[in-house]
Amino acid sequence: MAMTKKYWLMKTEPDVFSIDDLKRDKTTLWEGVRNYQARNYMTNEMKVGDLALIYHSSTVPPGVAGIMEISKAAAPDATQFDKKSEYYDEKSTRENPRWHCVQGKFSKKFSHFVTLDQLKSHPALKNMLALRKGNRLSITPVTESEFNTIVASGESAR
């Protein structure tokens, strides 16, 4: 029996890594997550074939830029062992790594960037986890209908 596909929203600062970088590179390791709840989503719940909305944060305006498909399950994040990396974690060991990351592959860039204002004003998204006040998690689950609503906005002719 095939597992039900899950949907996610994953934040990235496009100055660091953008949907265009993903399109160019084809795949990416989602390195640098240093929050346990976000990590747990990757290690415990994300499966190959899941789809993630790529959200550009700290931009004007912020919003959803496209879609990435999860292409490899979570594995230890190499940057935690790299002393030169800003993601280095001295408390992490190779025997017992703290941080993991999934691999994603480019799926699509929306023809229309879906801004945070549009997300907030859409009735079908009023319960969306990522939009709740104070939510700073870089990875959040998205329902299938929320996902489809956002994709429809991103792909709509305007």
Next chain:
DNA sequence: GCCAACGTTGGC
């Protein structure tokens, strides 16, 4: 286990 102090996120 509590909680104050501190650090980070991310919209504005």
Next chain:
DNA sequence: GCCAACGTTGGC
């Protein structure tokens, strides 16, 4: 650059 909201750390 500000700051609300939240997560993490570490002393006790």
